[in-house]
Amino acid sequence: MTSRRSSFGVGFSESSNSLKAGASAVSEALTQAGLSSEEVQLCFLFCTSRHDPEDFFRGVKSGLSEITKFFGGFANGTCTNDHLGYDGYQTVVGVWGNTDLTFDLLIQEGIAFQEFETGSALGQQIHQKNYSEPTQMLLLFDAVNRLEGKFRMNYGTPFIQGMNETIGTWPKVVGARLLGDMKFKPTRQWIGDRMTQNSAMALILSGNIQMDYQIMHGCHPASAYHKVTAVKGANLLELDHKPALDVVGEILGEDLRDNYQELKFFVTLGKNIGDKWENYNPGNYINRMCVGVDTESRGLYMAEMDLEEGMEVQLMRRSFEMEYVSVQTKKLIERTKLANRRIIFGLYINCSGRAAAYSNNTDEDIRYVQEAIDGEFPLMGIYEAGELAMIGGELQVLDWTGLFCLFSEAKD
Amino acid sequence: MKDSELEDLRRQVAYYKKLSDEVAGQNIRSDAQLSLLKRKLDQKQNGFTILSALHDVFGQQIYEKEFFTNTLELINTTLKMDKTLVVWQCQDEPTAFEQKWMMGYTKEESQKITGKKVKFHQEDQALTKPFLFNQKSAPNPISAQIRAEFLLQFFIAIPIRVQGSIEGWMISSRDREAWPFYPPLDEGDMDTLVAIGGFIEAGLANSSLYASLEKANRELEAYNHELEKRVAERTKDLRIRNQELSREKKRSEDLLLNILPKETADELKKNGFAKARLQENATVMFTDFVNFTKFSSQISSEDLVAELDHCFRHFDRITTKYGLEKIKTIGDAHMSACGVTGEGGTAADVIKAGLEIRDFIEEYRKEKPENLREYFRIRVGINSGPVVAGVVGLKKFSFDIWGDTVNTAARMEQGSAAGKVNVSHSTYSICRDEFEFEPRGEIAAKNKGEILMYFVERKS
Structure with missing residues (x-):
C-alpha cells in the first residue's frame, strides 16, 4: 500500500x-x-x-x-x-x-x-x-x-x-x-x-x-565543579557547604554579588551527566538557569528542582557560536x-x-x-x-x- | 606516593580550581557588562527605530487615528511596554484629561478606563514636564491617580503640545518591572519617549495642515460644483434660448421660403439681394374663377375671402405636391410655375397640377348650394417658354416672373373654358405623349393674334 x-x-x-x-x-x-x-x-x-x-x-x-x-x-x-x-x-x-x-x-x-x-x-x-x-x-x-x-x-x-x-x-x-x-x-x-x-x-x-x-545548547562550562551540598525544591541553598549565593558571588565578583538581582536569568549552572573530565560534550549537559535569589538563606532559585545533594555543577557561560x-x-x-x-x-x-x-x-x-x-x-x-x-x-x-x-x- | 607529593597535588588542584573560577568570573563579568551595554544600546536603537518609522510617515498625509494607533503599537512592541495611551484635554473641563487613543488594553480594561479623567496638577500648578514613575519612585497624588484611573503600574508621561500649549499627554507603561528583561524605566527610556513625543507633535501639525488643506479642497470642490451647476443652468437657459432662436429662425426661413423659392431665399440671405435670372425652360400656369366679379357682389367680402382662402390653400398644396413655385395670387387668379429657379419641375407636372386643381373645384362646387354652383368653376391656362425670374426692389420682397411666356400663359387662361385646362402649343409640344390633347386650332388672343390652343386631359 x-x-x-x-x-x-x-x-x-x-x-x-x-x-x-x-x-x-x-x-x-x-x-x-x-x-x-x-x-x-x-x-x-x-x-x-x-x-x-x-x-x-x-x-x-x-x-x-x-x-x-x-x-x-x-x-x-x-x-x-x-x-x-x-x-x-x-x-x-x-x-x-x-x-x-x-x-x-x-x-x-x-x-x-x-x-x-x-x-x-x-x-x-x-x-x-x-x-x-x-x-x-x-x-x-x-x-x-x-x-x-x-x-x-x-x-x-x-x-x-x-x-x-x-x-x-x-x-x-x-x-x-x-x-x-x-x-x-x-x-x-x-x-x-x-x-x-x-x-x-x-x-x-x-x-x-x-x-x-x-x-x-547555548552555554559552555566556564568554572570548576562545585558540589551541591544543600537544596530544597528548586532553591539551591549551598555549594561546597557554603551559601550558594556567596559561592557564585565570590566567583563573579563583588559588583554582581552586591547587585544580586542581576543574577536572575543570568547565572546558569550546568549539570554534566557524562564523564566529568572528558572534553565538553553538549549532549551530556543540562543547563539550569537561576530565576531568583533567596536573600534570607542566600540561596539561588533555579528554574527546575532537579538539582540534588551530591551533584556537581559548573557555572556556564552563555557564548554559543551561531x-x-x-x-x-x-x-x-x-x-x-x-x-x-x-x-x-x-x-x-x-x-x-x-x-x-x-x-x-x-x-x-x-x-x-x-x-x-x-x-x-x-x-x-x-x-x-x-x-x-x-x-x-x-x-x-x-x-x-x-x-x-x-x-x-x-x-x- | 609520598604524603608531600599528595599534598602538592591537592594544592595544585585547589590552585587550578581557583584559577578556573577566577577566569570564569572574569568572563561572566565581561558578559554581564556587555549585556548591560547592549541593553542600553538596544534601548537607544529601539528609540531610533521608532523615530525612523515616524519620520517615514511624514512624507505623506497623516491621519490622526491611524497615526496614533500605529505609533502606540510601535512603542509597545519596540520598547517592550505593555500599555500606551494618549489622553486629551476635556472640552468641558480644560484642566482634566481623558483617554483618546490606547493600545495594549484588554476589552474589559478598555471599558473600565473609558470616561476616566486625570488632572495633571500638583499643588495647583499644572505639570509641564515629562515624568516617570518606576518601582523606586515615591508615590504622589498624580501618579496614584494615573495608576488608578488608567490601570497602569509603572509609566512615563510625556506632554503633547499643540501650538505651544499642552493639549494632551502620552503615557506609556509596563505592568511589571523585573530584572533583567524589564528593568525599571529610567531617564534613557524617558529621553526616547520625549523624542517620540516631539514627532507626535510634528505629526499632529502635519495632520492639522493636511486637514486644513483637505477642508480648503472640499470648499473648492463645493465652489466648483456650484459653479458647474450654475454653468449648467446657464447652458440650459442658453440651450432653451437657442432652441427658441432656432425655431424663430426656422419660422422666418419657412416664411421666407413661403414667399421666395429656396435658391432665391438663400441668395438673398447670403448677399442681401437676389439677381433676376433668365430661365429657359419654364412652364407657367394661371387659374381664374369664372364669373368671379358677379360672385363677389353676392356675398360679403369676408365670406368671399374665406372662400378664396379655402380654395387657394388647396391650390397651394397641389402645386407644392408637384414641385411648382407659387408665384402669387391676383384677386381670384392663382399663378404658379415650374422651372423658374433653375431646377425641378416639368411641364407635365404643371399639367397634372392644373388638372388636379380643376378636379378639386369641380368636386367642391358639388358641396355648394345650387344657386352658387355656377361660380365655382375655374379656367386653367398653361404655357411653356423662357422667363426672367427673381426679386426686384428693396422692400417687401416678392418673387416674380416676367416675359412673354407669362403673358401667353395668361392668354391661355383667358382662352380656356370653365372646367378646362387650356395649354399652348409649346406646352403641347413638350407633353404630347403624356396626355390626351384636344386641338382647338388657332384662337384669337389679346395682343397676340391667333395662337394654337389645346384642351388637355389625362389619358383615359
Missing part, C-alpha cells in the same frame, strides 16, 4: 487585531500547504500574550472546517522560514493535512501546584492507549502559575517524575514549557476544539511519521534525508532567553536555522520557557537551549 504525501504549511502574522492575526496566519498557512480548509486534520497555533486568545482562536478557526483539531498555546515569540519576532503581536499557525498518520490529543488540567499529580495522570492516559507501534510525542505544559497572584513556575521535574511513574514506555518526545511573555502573565492553551489553561497536553503521533531532533546552530541544523537535515525520509516540516522550540534582545547575542540564532533550511520545507518556531528532550535516556527540562525537530515520513 502506498502512503499519501502529507502537506504542511505555516503562516505568520503580527497584526495587533487578534481576530485578523489568526485569520491571516491560517490563510497564509493554507496557501503554503496547498490545502483547502476541509483538508486540514491538525492545526498548530501559537500567539503571544498581547493577543486576545479568544479572538485569535476564532480567527484561526474561521479559516478551517469542523474536522480540524487544534494543538498549541501561548509563546513569547514565533517564527517561520521568513519571519521571526518576539515580545510583540507575533502569531504562527501550522496546518497539516492529506496525511495517513493518526494522532491522539490528551490533556490533563490543573498543573499549578500539582505538577507530579498532573504528570502522573497524563502518563496514565498515555499508558492506557496501549500503543502497539512506535509513537512520537509533542508535550506542552503551562509554565505560569498565578493562581495566588504572585508568579510561581510550574516545574517540569516533578511533572516528568509523575509521568515516569505511570507512562510505561516513553514515546520519542520533545516538548516545551509555555509562556506568552517574559513577565509571566497567565497563558492559554488550545487542544481539540477548545481553549484551556493551567494544563499539560500531549500530541501523540503514530503511523507514517518520525520525529528527530537536535539539541543546541555557526554551531547552522551546522547542527544542517546535520540533522542531512541525517534525515540519508535515511530516505521526506521532511514534512521543522519545529524549532527556542528558549526565550536566547533571543538577542534578552541575551548578549547580537544576532538571532533562529536566522541560522532559517538559513540552514533555506526554504526546503516549512519551519514553525516558538520561543518558550524551557525545552523538553531526552538526555541520558531521561526526559529533561532544558534551559537556554534550542531544540530543532524534524517531522518526516517514509518515501514510497
Whole structure:
C-alpha cells in the first residue's frame, strides 16, 4: 500500500487585531500547504500574550472546517522560514493535512501546584492507549502559575517524575514549557476544539511519521565543579557547604554579588551527566538557569528542582557560536534525508532567553536555522520557557537551549 | 606516593580550581557588562527605530487615528511596554484629561478606563514636564491617580503640545518591572519617549495642515460644483434660448421660403439681394374663377375671402405636391410655375397640377348650394417658354416672373373654358405623349393674334 504525501504549511502574522492575526496566519498557512480548509486534520497555533486568545482562536478557526483539531498555546515569540519576532503581536499557525498518520490529543488540567499529580495522570492516559507501534510525542505544559497572584513556575521535574511513574514506555518526545511573555502573565492553551489553561497536553503521533531532533545548547562550562551540598525544591541553598549565593558571588565578583538581582536569568549552572573530565560534550549537559535569589538563606532559585545533594555543577557561560546552530541544523537535515525520509516540516522550540534582545547575542540564532533550511520545507518556531528532550535516556527540562525537530515520513 | 607529593597535588588542584573560577568570573563579568551595554544600546536603537518609522510617515498625509494607533503599537512592541495611551484635554473641563487613543488594553480594561479623567496638577500648578514613575519612585497624588484611573503600574508621561500649549499627554507603561528583561524605566527610556513625543507633535501639525488643506479642497470642490451647476443652468437657459432662436429662425426661413423659392431665399440671405435670372425652360400656369366679379357682389367680402382662402390653400398644396413655385395670387387668379429657379419641375407636372386643381373645384362646387354652383368653376391656362425670374426692389420682397411666356400663359387662361385646362402649343409640344390633347386650332388672343390652343386631359 502506498502512503499519501502529507502537506504542511505555516503562516505568520503580527497584526495587533487578534481576530485578523489568526485569520491571516491560517490563510497564509493554507496557501503554503496547498490545502483547502476541509483538508486540514491538525492545526498548530501559537500567539503571544498581547493577543486576545479568544479572538485569535476564532480567527484561526474561521479559516478551517469542523474536522480540524487544534494543538498549541501561548509563546513569547514565533517564527517561520521568513519571519521571526518576539515580545510583540507575533502569531504562527501550522496546518497539516492529506496525511495517513493518526494522532491522539490528551490533556490533563490543573498543573499549578500539582505538577507530579498532573504528570502522573497524563502518563496514565498515555499508558492506557496501549500503543502497539512506535509513537512520537509533542508535550506542552503551562509554565505560569498565578493562581495566588504572585508568579510561581510550574516545574517540569516533578511533572516528568509523575509521568515516569505511570507512562510505561516513553514515546520519542520533545516538548516545551509555555509562556506568552517574559513577565509571566497567565497563558492559554488550545487542544481539540477548545481553549484551556493551567494544563499539560500531549500530541501523540503514530503511523507514517518520525520525529528527530537536535539539541543546541547555548552555554559552555566556564568554572570548576562545585558540589551541591544543600537544596530544597528548586532553591539551591549551598555549594561546597557554603551559601550558594556567596559561592557564585565570590566567583563573579563583588559588583554582581552586591547587585544580586542581576543574577536572575543570568547565572546558569550546568549539570554534566557524562564523564566529568572528558572534553565538553553538549549532549551530556543540562543547563539550569537561576530565576531568583533567596536573600534570607542566600540561596539561588533555579528554574527546575532537579538539582540534588551530591551533584556537581559548573557555572556556564552563555557564548554559543551561531555557526554551531547552522551546522547542527544542517546535520540533522542531512541525517534525515540519508535515511530516505521526506521532511514534512521543522519545529524549532527556542528558549526565550536566547533571543538577542534578552541575551548578549547580537544576532538571532533562529536566522541560522532559517538559513540552514533555506526554504526546503516549512519551519514553525516558538520561543518558550524551557525545552523538553531526552538526555541520558531521561526526559529533561532544558534551559537556554534550542531544540530543532524534524517531522518526516517514509518515501514510497 | 609520598604524603608531600599528595599534598602538592591537592594544592595544585585547589590552585587550578581557583584559577578556573577566577577566569570564569572574569568572563561572566565581561558578559554581564556587555549585556548591560547592549541593553542600553538596544534601548537607544529601539528609540531610533521608532523615530525612523515616524519620520517615514511624514512624507505623506497623516491621519490622526491611524497615526496614533500605529505609533502606540510601535512603542509597545519596540520598547517592550505593555500599555500606551494618549489622553486629551476635556472640552468641558480644560484642566482634566481623558483617554483618546490606547493600545495594549484588554476589552474589559478598555471599558473600565473609558470616561476616566486625570488632572495633571500638583499643588495647583499644572505639570509641564515629562515624568516617570518606576518601582523606586515615591508615590504622589498624580501618579496614584494615573495608576488608578488608567490601570497602569509603572509609566512615563510625556506632554503633547499643540501650538505651544499642552493639549494632551502620552503615557506609556509596563505592568511589571523585573530584572533583567524589564528593568525599571529610567531617564534613557524617558529621553526616547520625549523624542517620540516631539514627532507626535510634528505629526499632529502635519495632520492639522493636511486637514486644513483637505477642508480648503472640499470648499473648492463645493465652489466648483456650484459653479458647474450654475454653468449648467446657464447652458440650459442658453440651450432653451437657442432652441427658441432656432425655431424663430426656422419660422422666418419657412416664411421666407413661403414667399421666395429656396435658391432665391438663400441668395438673398447670403448677399442681401437676389439677381433676376433668365430661365429657359419654364412652364407657367394661371387659374381664374369664372364669373368671379358677379360672385363677389353676392356675398360679403369676408365670406368671399374665406372662400378664396379655402380654395387657394388647396391650390397651394397641389402645386407644392408637384414641385411648382407659387408665384402669387391676383384677386381670384392663382399663378404658379415650374422651372423658374433653375431646377425641378416639368411641364407635365404643371399639367397634372392644373388638372388636379380643376378636379378639386369641380368636386367642391358639388358641396355648394345650387344657386352658387355656377361660380365655382375655374379656367386653367398653361404655357411653356423662357422667363426672367427673381426679386426686384428693396422692400417687401416678392418673387416674380416676367416675359412673354407669362403673358401667353395668361392668354391661355383667358382662352380656356370653365372646367378646362387650356395649354399652348409649346406646352403641347413638350407633353404630347403624356396626355390626351384636344386641338382647338388657332384662337384669337389679346395682343397676340391667333395662337394654337389645346384642351388637355389625362389619358383615359
